[in-house]
Amino acid sequence: xxxxxxxxxxxxxxxxxxxxxxxxxxxxxxxxxxxxxVLHERTGGVALDALARRGEGVRRPEHAFCVVDHxxxxxxxxxxxxxxxxxxxxxxxLRQGAADxxxxxxxxxxxxxxxxxxxxxxxxxxxxxxxxxxxxxxxCTLGALGALAFGIGTSELEHxxxxxxxxxxxxxxxxxxxxxxxxxxxxxxxLALHLIGTHGASGxxxxxxxxxxxxxxxxxxxGRMTLCNMAAxxxxxxxxxAPDDAVFGAAGATPLAxxxxxxxxxxxxxxxxxxxxxxxxxxxxxxxxxHVTWGTSPEHSAPVRARIPPASGAAARGALEYMxxxxxxxxxxxxxxxxxxxxxxxxxxxxxxxxARVLKGRRVAPGVAAVCVPGSTRVKRAAEAEGLDRVFExxxxxxxxxxxxxxxxxxxxxxxxxxxxVTTTNRNFEGRQGPGVRSHLASPAxxxxxxxxxxxxxxxxxxxx
Amino acid sequence: xxxxVAAPLLRANIDTDAIIPSREMRRVSRTGLADGLFANWRYLxxxxxxxxxxxxxxxxxxxGASILLGGPNFGCGSSREHAVWALHEFGVRVVVAPDFxxxxxxxxxxxxxxAACVPLDAVEALAAWTDDDPQARHxxxxxxxxxxxxxxxxxxxxxxRGHRMRLLRGLDAIALTQGRAAEIDAFEQRRFDAxxxxxxxxxxxx
Ligand code: SF4
Numbered sequence: 001x002x003x004x005x006x007x008x009x010x011x012x013x014x015x016x017x018x019x020x021x022x023x024x025x026x027x028x029x030x031x032x033x034x035x036x037x038v039l040h041e042r043t044g045g046v047a048l049d050a051l052a053r054r055g056e057g058v059r060r061p062e063h064a065f066c067v068v069d070h071x072x073x074x075x076x077x078x079x080x081x082x083x084x085x086x087x088x089x090x091x092x093x094l095r096q097g098a099a100d101x102x103x104x105x106x107x108x109x110x111x112x113x114x115x116x117x118x119x120x121x122x123x124x125x126x127x128x129x130x131x132x133x134x135x136x137x138x139x140c141t142l143g144a145l146g147a148l149a150f151g152i153g154t155s156e157l158e159h160x161x162x163x164x165x166x167x168x169x170x171x172x173x174x175x176x177x178x179x180x181x182x183x184x185x186x187x188x189x190x191l192a193l194h195l196i197g198t199h200g201a202s203g204x205x206x207x208x209x210x211x212x213x214x215x216x217x218x219x220x221x222x223g224r225m226t227l228c229n230m231a232a233x234x235x236x237x238x239x240x241x242a243p244d245d246a247v248f249g250a251a252g253a254t255p256l257a258x259x260x261x262x263x264x265x266x267x268x269x270x271x272x273x274x275x276x277x278x279x280x281x282x283x284x285x286x287x288x289x290x291h292v293t294w295g296t297s298p299e300h301s302a303p304v305r306a307r308i309p310p311a312s313g314a315a316a317r318g319a320l321e322y323m324x325x326x327x328x329x330x331x332x333x334x335x336x337x338x339x340x341x342x343x344x345x346x347x348x349x350x351x352x353x354x355x356a357r358v359l360k361g362r363r364v365a366p367g368v369a370a371v372c373v374p375g376s377t378r379v380k381r382a383a384e385a386e387g388l389d390r391v392f393e394x395x396x397x398x399x400x401x402x403x404x405x406x407x408x409x410x411x412x413x414x415x416x417x418x419x420x421x422v423t424t425t426n427r428n429f430e431g432r433q434g435p436g437v438r439s440h441l442a443s444p445a446x447x448x449x450x451x452x453x454x455x456x457x458x459x460x461x462x463x464x465x
Numbered sequence: 466x467x468x469x470v471a472a473p474l475l476r477a478n479i480d481t482d483a484i485i486p487s488r489e490m491r492r493v494s495r496t497g498l499a500d501g502l503f504a505n506w507r508y509l510x511x512x513x514x515x516x517x518x519x520x521x522x523x524x525x526x527x528x529g530a531s532i533l534l535g536g537p538n539f540g541c542g543s544s545r546e547h548a549v550w551a552l553h554e555f556g557v558r559v560v561v562a563p564d565f566x567x568x569x570x571x572x573x574x575x576x577x578x579x580a581a582c583v584p585l586d587a588v589e590a591l592a593a594w595t596d597d598d599p600q601a602r603h604x605x606x607x608x609x610x611x612x613x614x615x616x617x618x619x620x621x622x623x624x625x626r627g628h629r630m631r632l633l634r635g636l637d638a639i640a641l642t643q644g645r646a647a648e649i650d651a652f653e654q655r656r657f658d659a660x661x662x663x664x665x666x667x668x669x670x671x
Contacts, residue, residue, distance in 0.1 A: 023645070262660065
């Protein structure tokens with residue numbers, strides 16, 4: 001039935017694109033059907049208000065969902081009051097817009113509240129084969145489920161709300177084949193930092209990246225989400241991973257999944273043998289060890305046990321100056337002020353378990369501020385059911401309500417100027433976590449180990465508890 | 466790209482008070498104005514809303530018109546943006562005329578309407594071509610190529626570059642895409658037929 005049949009074998013991305021492409025206009029832009037939309041309070045209320053002012057409706061309100069994650073406070077006992085100046089207005093506006101248009105809202109206090117990308121996966125808003133868009137650049141996280149996921153701007157959001165479509169150029173395809181198996185304490189995050197460190201923060205520029213290979217197949221679904229999440233830092237337009245039984249099981253068990261998941265269709269969501277990609281890179285997972293960033297771009301990454309490389313240009317020199325570091329310094333000698341576990345990159349249950357394994361029976365070093373913000377209220381509940389909250393608190397971590405929290409700075413909470421934080425988030429840009437804050441990206445286990453040691457540390461560097 | 470039924474309204478100097486009489490602007494709102502569009506012409510008795518069967522937008526063969534073919538100096542007079550809002554709400558997406566009041570034209574661009582400049586004889590030719598069977602003889606307005614396609618060879622039109630870009634890229638991309646509503650609806654129906662699970666039940670209210 002599709003307007004044009006493919007004569008050549010299709011990649012997974014091609015299949016997803018073609019199955020959502022209504023038409024291609026004269027400029028070559030596709031009109032892409034959007035199955036699901038997720039709005040958050042930072043732009044959602046504004047978009048809904050603009051739509052109302054235009055006299056437009058939401059074309060499919062039952063397919064649009066709202067979350068409160070970006071500016072909502074994460075301190076225990078929180079309400080609508082925010083440390084982000086004026087943040088309450090955003091929450092109230094989203095709540096109003098959601099009520100006006102009849103959209104489901106995962107509100108403050110809702111037992112399913114959380115960071116949008118986690119909520120989308122947990123609730124089955126994103127499923128294999130569906131297209132999903134959200135005004136947030138890390139929407140590509142959901143490509144790990146075999147969904148066609150796009151981060152969009154506010155006007156595109158309005159467009160999608162009104163028309164159930166997005167108009168966009170078809171991205172190039174890029175295959176990232178990751179052979180071998182991750183060993184030791186290396187995780188999907190380390191793999192992502194290694195990939196971006198090797199090929200650069202624009203290595204996947206504008207492409208729809210498919211991650212495949214033995215390491216990806218062997219990875220749990222949460223790890224794949226971490227990998228796809230970091231594709232945004234690789235410059236990718238989006239990321240996908242062929243969904244397998246692990247995904248079908250997880251996705252099929254979500255509240256919004258159909259009673260009988262279309263397993264036959266879902267299992268067609270894979271790249272056909274012989275399909276061509278516009279770009280192709282390969283790397284080996286076997287040699288990857290825990291990584292950390294030393295500069296102000298995710299491409300400024302190196303193994304925790306390495307030294308900071310020679311500054312290769314003005315950008316690297318500027319980064320080192322901002323970070324208060326120099327070439328040749330051993331990364332695992334660098335003292336830290338804070339540790340942050342949270343965000344849509346690394347705050348799922350497996351991430352918290354990995355950190356808790358390191359923290360069990362240990363204490364955060366004196367003077368280190370340590371905060372754990374579960375990625376969703378569901379994750380928080382599940383972690384508490386396993387007693388992880390007690391492990392974190394006994395170690396000296398704050399245990400928070402779910403939200404984006406200190407992943408980004410919006411005028412509210414921050415560790416403070418000049419503070420050095422090891423963080424499980426995705427962006428180490430200047431000022432990302434607050435003016436003057438020095439961010440070192442790493443996996444949950446590395447953040448936990450660093451918090452204990454008071455310096456950047458690999459998990460296996462800690463003495464037995 | 467917009468394709469639709471055209472309606473000729475070829476008199477000169479159609480002003481914004483003709484488009485939306487001030488008494489029709491009842492609310493502090495951009496909406497609820499379509500009913501008052503051209504009220505003095507569209508209704509024999511505007512107060513009682515008796516349709517004037519002669520008025521072009523009331524003619525069955527022009528039903529669903531989304532392209533207005535106007536005369537010189539279209540949209541002159543008061544700067545009220547309500548004129549554009551009323552046209553838009555009524556379903557008009559393109560006004561073709563030899564020239565426009567600059568303010569009206571800007572208001573069009575801000576609200577997803579294309580105000581396309583075409584010489585009078587060409588406007589008349591387009592109108593004459595649609596006359597035979599307006600419901601079948603649609604006009605196609607291609608904003609990217611800046612051409613209107615009717616019967617004969619495509620007619621180039623003029624639109625300020627900024628307006629064009631705004632129409633192509635800005636908020637008003639929505640209106641352009643809504644011009645493809647039939648295609649979207651049909652695609653969606655095929656999708657729901659093939660993948661019923663992709664459709665969630667409609668919200669049961671709040
Ligand atoms: S956790 Fe950070 S990266 Fe993820 S959605 Fe929130 S602000 Fe964006």
